[in-house]
Amino acid sequence: MDAKQQAESDRQIKLMKDHMPQVYKAVREAASVRGSQVFTLARRGMWGEPNCFYAFEGGRVIGTPFAGPVTAEVAAQIVQFGAAFVMMLAPTEESEGAHGTH
Numbered sequence: 896m897d898a899k900q901q902a903e904s905d906r907q908i909k910l911m912k913d914h915m916p917q918v919y920k921a922v923r924e925a926a927s928v929r930g931s932q933v934f935t936l937a938r939r940g941m942w943g944e945p946n947c948f949y950a951f952e953g954g955r956v957i958g959t960p961f962a963g964p965v966t967a968e969v970a971a972q973i974v975q976f977g978a979a980f981v982m983m984l985a986p987t988e989e990s991e992g993a994h995g996t997h
Contacts, residue, residue: 900938900942903941903942903943904938904941904942907941907957907958908941910955910957911950911957914952914953914955915950915951915952915953915955915957915980916952917952917979917980918950918951918952918957918980918982921950921980921982922934922937922950922982922984925982925984929987930987932987932988933984933987936948936984936985936987937958937984940957940958940959941957941958941959942959943959944959945959945960945961945962946959946961946962946963946985947959947984947985948982948983948984948985949961949981949982949983950980950981950982950983951980951981952979952980952981953980958983961983965983969981969983
């Protein structure tokens with residue numbers, strides 16, 4: 896990680912802690928179940944890497960959008976059902992074989 900990446904992830908983490916409480920809680924809960932790789936995926940998304948981590952809440956957005964059909968599916972469900980917040984997180988090695996919603 897270079898200084899620019901560190902500064903950007905620090906900025907986005909502060910934004911999440913200060914203004915995105917549901918996303919912050921979801922990240923912590925995911926990490927408690929799936930391990931510290933969750934934080935690594937979140938940082939990679941904050942550095943601009945797609946398909947790792949993307950979230951929005953209250954008009955604020957952090958991370959990098961997912962590419963491909965998953966984004967369209969999530970968007971369609973948000974339009975149909977609404978959402979107070981959204982957090983998209985890539986599977987970790989431990990969870991790739993798991994099924995269900997986390």
